[in-house]
Amino acid sequence: MKLFDLTGKTAIVTGGSTGLGKGMALGLAEAGADVVLVDYVPSDGTAQEIKAMGRKAISLVADLMTIKPIQSIMDETIRTFGKVDILINNAGIIRRTPAIEFSEKDWDDVMAINSKTVFFFCQAVARDMMKRKQGKIINIASLLAFQGGIIVPSYSASKGAAAQVTKALANEWAQHGININAIAPGYMATNNTKALREDSVRAKSILDRIPAGRWGEPDDVKGAAVFLASQASNYINGHILVVDGGWMAR
Numbered sequence: 001m002k003l004f005d006l007t008g009k010t011a012i013v014t015g016g017s018t019g020l021g022k023g024m025a026l027g028l029a030e031a032g033a034d035v036v037l038v039d040y041v042p043s044d045g046t047a048q049e050i051k052a053m054g055r056k057a058i059s060l061v062a063d064l065m066t067i068k069p070i071q072s073i074m075d076e077t078i079r080t081f082g083k084v085d086i087l088i089n090n091a092g093i094i095r096r097t098p099a100i101e102f103s104e105k106d107w108d109d110v111m112a113i114n115s116k117t118v119f120f121f122c123q124a125v126a127r128d129m130m131k132r133k134q135g136k137i138i139n140i141a142s143l144l145a146f147q148g149g150i151i152v153p154s155y156s157a158s159k160g161a162a163a164q165v166t167k168a169l170a171n172e173w174a175q176h177g178i179n180i181n182a183i184a185p186g187y188m189a190t191n192n193t194k195a196l197r198e199d200s201v202r203a204k205s206i207l208d209r210i211p212a213g214r215w216g217e218p219d220d221v222k223g224a225a226v227f228l229a230s231q232a233s234n235y236i237n238g239h240i241l242v243v244d245g246g247w248m249a250r
């Protein structure tokens with residue numbers, strides 16, 4: 001499977017301590033990559049699993065609600081591994097409140113990490129990737145980049161922005177050998193969707209629409225992440241790949 005081989009590649013995965021970020025970090029490591037895990041809580045469990053595969057992993061603790069830590073994450077990555085080949089911009093939050101009561105803080109917090117940090121992390125890695133004329137950036141969007149969602153207005157706005165930024169940067173950076181694409185996960189069983197899964201009415205209505213007949217799991221995004229991080233996707237730029245058990249086809 002040489003086309004998907006990531007041996008010798010260095011990946012940064014944000015939000016790598018749990019959920020989809022952990023799943024994708026393990027997927028990249030299984031394909032051969034060394035991984036820098038960034039999260040506001042330690043990602044030691046993920047790092048241990050990666051090291052057990054014989055890859056290298058470091059866990060950096062940083063609060064990505066602001067763009068301040070990005071430069072030091074880049075510095076530490078370059079110091080340890082010499083380069084960045086892959087970025088997965090996965091760390092994200094959601095706030096659920098009806099729009100009529102929605103607070104400025106819930107708007108600003110969600111937009112900060114889900115879209116502003118995403119853009120400036122892309123910019124930081126692209127500066128390194130451009131030197132070698134190659135790199136792979138994967139932003140984690142959502143089905144709510146396409147649909148409005150229910151009582152999550154800042155989340156939908158932020159994921160729409162992440163998808164549009166992905167396309168905008170593809171237009172500028174494809175010529176520099178950088179592939180920037182997004183994954184739009186469907187309804188996945190992680191902390192992000194705990195409230196939905198605990199609401200029996202919402203949980204049933206969601207499950208009823210998923211042709212695959214089940215919620216997604218972190219393992220389900222591994223394949224898309226490895227594909228978009230590997231040379232198998234060298235002529236794919238600015239694409240938003242849904243991984244949703246068929247939800248959008250319905």
Ligand SMILES: NC(=O)c1ccc[n+]([C@@H]2O[C@H](COP(=O)([O-])OP(=O)(O)OC[C@H]3O[C@@H](n4cnc5c(N)ncnc54)[C@H](O)[C@@H]3O)[C@@H](O)[C@H]2O)c1
Nearest residue numbers: 015019020040063064065090091092142187188190191192
């Ligand atoms: N679960 C779903 O159904 C679903 C669907 C579409 C998109 N997504 C997106 O997938 C991504 C991963 O979410 P998940 O489902 O694994 O949920 P999750 O809540 O389990 O994971 C979010 C990750 O981001 C980290 N994080 C949160 N705030 C942070 C901060 N201030 N600084 C640094 N790290 C921070 C968390 O520690 C965690 O590791 C998010 O961007 C989310 O919006 C999830």
